[in-house]
Amino acid sequence: MSDERLTELINLDLDGVLDADGRAELERRLAADPAARARHAELAKVAVKLAGLTPLDPPRDAVPSAKVLAWRPRRPGGTWTRYAAALAAGVVVGAVGLSLYRLQPEGLMVDSSEMAGTMARTGPASVLLDTQTISTPDLQGQVTLREADGLWVVEFDLRSDRPVTVVASYDGAEARLQGFAPPDEGAAQIGTGPGRVTFAAEGQRHAAFYLKPIEGAGGPITIRFQAAGESALEVQLDPARH
Amino acid sequence: MASDPDAALVLESRAGNRRAFDDLVGRYQRPVYNAAYRILNDRDDAKDVTQTVFLKAYENLGRYDPDQRFFSWIYRIAVNEALDVVASRKRTTAVPEDLVDHRAGPDDQAERDQMDRGVQQALMALKLEYRTVIVLKHVLGCSYEEIGVILEVPEKTVKSRLFTAREALREVLASRGML
Numbered sequence: 001m002s003d004e005r006l007t008e009l010i011n012l013d014l015d016g017v018l019d020a021d022g023r024a025e026l027e028r029r030l031a032a033d034p035a036a037r038a039r040h041a042e043l044a045k046v047a048v049k050l051a052g053l054t055p056l057d058p059p060r061d062a063v064p065s066a067k068v069l070a071w072r073p074r075r076p077g078g079t080w081t082r083y084a085a086a087l088a089a090g091v092v093v094g095a096v097g098l099s100l101y102r103l104q105p106e107g108l109m110v111d112s113s114e115m116a117g118t119m120a121r122t123g124p125a126s127v128l129l130d131t132q133t134i135s136t137p138d139l140q141g142q143v144t145l146r147e148a149d150g151l152w153v154v155e156f157d158l159r160s161d162r163p164v165t166v167v168a169s170y171d172g173a174e175a176r177l178q179g180f181a182p183p184d185e186g187a188a189q190i191g192t193g194p195g196r197v198t199f200a201a202e203g204q205r206h207a208a209f210y211l212k213p214i215e216g217a218g219g220p221i222t223i224r225f226q227a228a229g230e231s232a233l234e235v236q237l238d239p240a241r242h
Numbered sequence: 243m244a245s246d247p248d249a250a251l252v253l254e255s256r257a258g259n260r261r262a263f264d265d266l267v268g269r270y271q272r273p274v275y276n277a278a279y280r281i282l283n284d285r286d287d288a289k290d291v292t293q294t295v296f297l298k299a300y301e302n303l304g305r306y307d308p309d310q311r312f313f314s315w316i317y318r319i320a321v322n323e324a325l326d327v328v329a330s331r332k333r334t335t336a337v338p339e340d341l342v343d344h345r346a347g348p349d350d351q352a353e354r355d356q357m358d359r360g361v362q363q364a365l366m367a368l369k370l371e372y373r374t375v376i377v378l379k380h381v382l383g384c385s386y387e388e389i390g391v392i393l394e395v396p397e398k399t400v401k402s403r404l405f406t407a408r409e410a411l412r413e414v415l416a417s418r419g420m421l
Contacts, residue, residue, distance in 0.1 A: 011405040015379075015386075039412075042421050046412045049361050049420070052382035056277035059285070062292040063267050123399065177290055 010040050014047050061176075061212070126153065132235040134225070139164055139201075143223055145237040152211040154221060154237065159202050162227060168197045168209070170221045175211040201225075213239070248312035267296055270313065273382055274320045280377045281324040283366050293321045298323075306412045314391045317382060321374060321392060327343075330372055357420075364414040372407030379404055 009026040012018040018026065030037045126148035134141050139159035153176065154168060172195035198208050211221075219237040226232040246252075248269070254262035274295050275292035298319055299306075306315055365373050378384045378392060389398045389404070415421045 007405050007409070008401070011401070011408060014408075017386075038404050042314070042412050042416065043408055045421050046408055046415060049357070049415065050376065052357070052410075053361060054278070054358050055272065055380065056279055056285075058271050058292055059289055062275050062289045063271050156378055172286070176286065177293065 001071070006036055010036075010043055012045060013040075033132065036105045043183075087153070102227060128236045129239045132237060134158065134233070134235070136233060138162055138227065139225055139233070141205075143235060143237060145221065147239070150212065152213055152221075152239065153208055154197075155208040156201070156205060158205045160201050160203065163200060163202045166199050166201050166207075166220055167224045167226065170195050170211060171219045171226075173214065174219045175213045177209065177211060178197040191201075245278050246311050250306070252303070252306065252312050255300075256306070263300060266316075267310070271296070273314065277320055277377050277381050278319070280340055280362065280365060280381050281321075281370075281373055282327055283362060287327050291327060291419070292318065292343050295320045310391070311388070317378070317384070318392045318394075321378070323388075326376070327372070359381045360418065360420050361415070362418070364411055364418065368407060368410050371403060372410055375400065375403045376407050376411065395418045 006029060009018065009022055009029065012022060013026055024080075026040075030040055041153045127148040128153070129145045129147050131142060131144045134143065137160065139160040141156070141160075144153075144155045144157075146153045146155070156166065158164075158166075177197065199207055201207075220238040222234060222238070223237065224232045248266060251262045251266050255266060271292065272414045275288055278291035278295075279285060282288055283289070293317065299316055300393065306312070365376065368376070375389060375393070378389045386397045386400045386404070389400045393400065395403075410421065
C-alpha cells in the first residue's frame with residue numbers, strides 16, 4: 001500500500017466518507033503501523049482544532065444597507081418622472097440619493113418605489129465637499145465628492161471616446177467602502193480591494209460609490225484615469241477643500 | 243434547483259422582492275464573513291469582502307444560473323473577492339502575519355483565545371490555495387463536490403489539495419507545539 005493510498009484512507013475517514021471496505025483496509029494498516037497510527041491521530045487533532053475555531057459574528061455594517069442597494073443608477077430618461085411624481089405627492093426623501101438626482105437629473109436615475117420605506121425620512125441634504133472637472137480630448141466629465149447621512153458619496157459622470165480604467169484610491173484607515181452603484185452596464189466591471197475601487201469607463205458612464213469615513217479622519221481620495229498604454233490623468237478629491 | 247432550500251428566495255429576489263434578498267443575506271452573511279476572515283486574517287478586510295459579495299450578488303442575480311446551488315454561487319464570489327484582496331496586498335504593502343488584526347473589537351474576547359489564534363496563525367502560514375480549501379471544508383462545511391464547483395476544479399483535484407493542505411497544517415501545528 002502506498003503512502004498516497006494511506007493518505008487517502010486517513011483523510012476520507014476524517015471526512016466521514018470512507019466506505020466499509022476502505023475502513024477495513026485502514027484499520028488493518030493502522031494496526032500494523034505505529035507511524036500510521038500517530039499520523040492518523042495527529043490529523044484527527046487537526047480536524048478537531050479546525051472544528052473548534054470560534055465562529056465570528058459579522059459587524060452590523062458588514063452587509064450593505066437597503067439604502068445603498070436602492071441607489072442603482074439608471075439610464076437617462078428612465079424613472080425620473082415617477083420620482084418627480086412621488087415628490088409631488090409629498091414623499092419626503094431626505095438622504096443622499098435625492099440630492100444627487102436633484103443636481104443631475106439627466107444622469108443618475110432612481111426608482112422611487114425602491115426608495116420608499118428605506119429612504120423616506122427627513123434628513124440632511126448632501127453637502128458638496130469637492131468637485132473636479134475632467135476635460136481632455138478623450139475624456140470629459142466631472143467627479144464629485146459629497147457628504148450626506150454620514151457617508152461620503154463619490155460620484156462619476158464621465159464621457160470617454162475610448163476605454164478608460166478608473167481607479168479610486170483612499171486611505172483604508174480613514175474610510176471604509178460602504179457600497180457602490182455600478183456603471184450603467186452592471187457590476188461586473190467593478191473591482192474592489194482595500195482602499196480601492198476600480199471600474200472601466202467608455203462612452204457615457206455614471207457610477208457612484210460610498211465611503212464611511214472613520215470619525216475624525218478624512219484624507220483625500222485620489223482618482224486615476226488610465227487609457228491603455230498612456231500615462232494616467234490623476235485628480236484628487238479633498239473632503240476639506242470646501 | 244428544486245432541491246435548493248434557497249430556490250424560492252432567489253426567485254423572489256430576482257423578481258424584485260428585497261425582503262427575500264435580505265433573508266438570503268441573513269442566511270449567508272455569517273459564513274461569508276467567517277470564510278473571508280479565515281482567509282484574510284483581518285476583520286476590516288473580511289467586512290469589505292462581505293459587503294462586496296452581497297452587492298455583487300444583488301446586482302448579478304439576473305445572471306445567476308438556477309441549475310447551480312445558491313450557496314455555491316455566493317461562496318464562489320466570496321472566495322474570489324478574498325483572493326482579490328490577497329492579490330491586492332501583494333501589489334501594495336504586505337501585511338505581516340503577526341501584525342494584523344490586533345485592534346480591540348467587539349469580538350476581542352474570543353479573538354484572545356490562544357488556541358483559536360494559534361490555529362488561525364497556522365492557517366496563515368499555509369499557501370493560499372491550501373488555506374482556501376481548508377476554509378471551504380472546515381469553516382463552510384462544503385463537500386468535495388461542492389468545493390469543486392466553487393473553485394471550478396475537478397473533485398480529484400479538491401481531494402489532492404485538501405489532503406496536502408491538512409498535512410501541511412499538521413506540520414505547522416506540530417512545529418509550534420500545538421499537537
